[in-house]
Amino acid sequence: MNGGVAVQHKRLQEQVQAVMLIAMRSDVRAIHTIAGDGRADWRTRAFVRDARRLTLGCAAGLSAVLNRHRPGEDPYGHEICRACGTSTCPTLKAIAEALAAYSIHPSPVDRAEAWRRADEHLGSRGVPLVIEEFAEGFVARPVPGGDGLLVVDRRTGTLTRWPDLPTGELAEHYRRYLRGEL
Numbered sequence: 001m002n003g004g005v006a007v008q009h010k011r012l013q014e015q016v017q018a019v020m021l022i023a024m025r026s027d028v029r030a031i032h033t034i035a036g037d038g039r040a041d042w043r044t045r046a047f048v049r050d051a052r053r054l055t056l057g058c059a060a061g062l063s064a065v066l067n068r069h070r071p072g073e074d075p076y077g078h079e080i081c082r083a084c085g086t087s088t089c090p091t092l093k094a095i096a097e098a099l100a101a102y103s104i105h106p107s108p109v110d111r112a113e114a115w116r117r118a119d120e121h122l123g124s125r126g127v128p129l130v131i132e133e134f135a136e137g138f139v140a141r142p143v144p145g146g147d148g149l150l151v152v153d154r155r156t157g158t159l160t161r162w163p164d165l166p167t168g169e170l171a172e173h174y175r176r177y178l179r180g181e182l
Contacts, residue, residue: 004079006071008092014156015104016062021157023055065091114138114152121150121159134171136178 034040035049069091072082081089109117115131118140122129132139140150141164151160151174160177162170176182 004071005081005087005089005092006079008089008096009066009069009071012092012095012099013063013066015099016059016066017156019104020056020059020063023052023059026052028052062095065095109138109152109154109157111138113157114140114154117152117157117159118150132167134167134174136171136174139167139170 031048031052035045038045040048069081069083069089072080074080074085078087080087081092083089084091111131111133114137115129118129118131118138119127122142128143130141130143132141135154137154138152139162140152142149148161148163149165149170151162151170152158153160160174162173165173173182
């Protein structure tokens with residue numbers, strides 16, 4: 001995998017979060033219906049019945065490993081894995097190879113998911129939200145206007161608070177923020 005420990009770690013966290021989100025959003029009632037309809041053999045039904053729980057458990061376990069193998073610096077300011085003390089963490093490399101073998105990638109956030117995340121962040125108070133799209137994400141503006149707005153990152157789903165700016169200007173500031181210039 002290309003990149004230093006920090007790049008590898010961030011990418012792996014996003015992949016593991018994507019797996020967890022897919023599992024958490026699955027319809028438990030539909031899973032139980034499929035698992036109980038008798039059209040598949042017992043092994044397949046058992047897999048379908050347990051897959052969500054097992055996926056969440058495995059992803060939580062991977063999250064714990066990633067929490068231990070996070071980026072840091074050695075005494076000379078060089079990037080290293082805090083657990084291994086090396087610049088090329090073999091644990092991160094092995095996880096990256098395993099996830100790549102099964103084509104696990106973060107799912108991009110769509111407009112509906114951006115609205116759901118913003119609504120949840122605001123406490124699901126029934127505040128109407130206008131969702132505006134730009135290349136890197138979505139702007140969630142409470143209606144009527146409030147004390148700023150939220151940006152939902154298209155790639156990671158991360159929410160950040162911003163002052164009430166026009167969308168074009170906000171998008172440029174957000175790009176600078178992503179590049180570490182703000």
